[in-house]
Amino acid sequence: MDDIRVKICGLKRPEEVAAAAGAGVRYIGLVFFPRSPRAVSLGQARSLALEAPVGLAKVALVVDAEDALLDQIVETVPLDMLQLHGRESVERVVELRARYGLPVMKAVGVASEEDLPALQEYARVADQLLVDAKAPKGSVLPGGNGLSFDWRLLAGRRWPCPWMLAGGLTPDNVGQAIALTGARQVDVSSGVESAPGVKDLDKIAAFASAAAAAGTVDAVPRL
Numbered sequence: 001m002d003d004i005r006v007k008i009c010g011l012k013r014p015e016e017v018a019a020a021a022g023a024g025v026r027y028i029g030l031v032f033f034p035r036s037p038r039a040v041s042l043g044q045a046r047s048l049a050l051e052a053p054v055g056l057a058k059v060a061l062v063v064d065a066e067d068a069l070l071d072q073i074v075e076t077v078p079l080d081m082l083q084l085h086g087r088e089s090v091e092r093v094v095e096l097r098a099r100y101g102l103p104v105m106k107a108v109g110v111a112s113e114e115d116l117p118a119l120q121e122y123a124r125v126a127d128q129l130l131v132d133a134k135a136p137k138g139s140v141l142p143g144g145n146g147l148s149f150d151w152r153l154l155a156g157r158r159w160p161c162p163w164m165l166a167g168g169l170t171p172d173n174v175g176q177a178i179a180l181t182g183a184r185q186v187d188v189s190s191g192v193e194s195a196p197g198v199k200d201l202d203k204i205a206a207f208a209s210a211a212a213a214a215g216t217v218d219a220v221p222r223l
């Protein structure tokens, strides 16, 4: 069985990229959402992306972004994937895949069974799904809130594209999350921070190693 793939989202400093690469992380997320404590400028994102070693995929996270912003991001930052973390429609996913020729990961917020059909819809058109906790009403951030959802909702569910589990993951709970959901990819942001927007290098290493350890055990859902 393949290793568990880890994505660390919201990196801002070169040492965070180095720590992620050193820990065997597979994807880094660069946040282009001005109200986020993890937001990066175009210049910052370009430098971070250029420093990322081969094998570490650079993912640009946007929220209902206009074409003009996306054009700037794609022209400036060497990228491997776009992450759509807003209310982008199925049609918009199709349009952006064609326009930029980059794989698109669509984030879908989950709080209850009612949210699961959307995953099926987006799985038809996206290259990957990010199955995240639904942001609370009125929250400034559509993601990165450190909230999890009932992982049992995902037990036994599969989609016709690769998917990543996100939402409230930490070095302490990622093993249980993988065992319950069968996820082969996991994404974390606030769970590896020492303060909003500041990644903790030790927590990055601890998260990657806990995920790797969980990946060596057959994922038998314990319900």
Ligand SMILES: O=C(O)c1ccccc1NCC(=O)[C@H](O)[C@H](O)COP(=O)(O)O
Binding pocket: 009, 010, 029, 031, 033, 036, 037, 038, 039, 061, 063, 085, 132, 141, 142, 143, 144, 145, 146, 147, 166, 167, 168, 169, 187, 188, 189, 190, 191
């Ligand atoms: O992280 C942000 O600041 C952010 C801002 C706007 C939209 C999405 C955002 N983060 C989304 C992510 O990819 C997070 O990694 C994911 O939601 C999990 O976050 P966390 O619960 O903090 O681990």
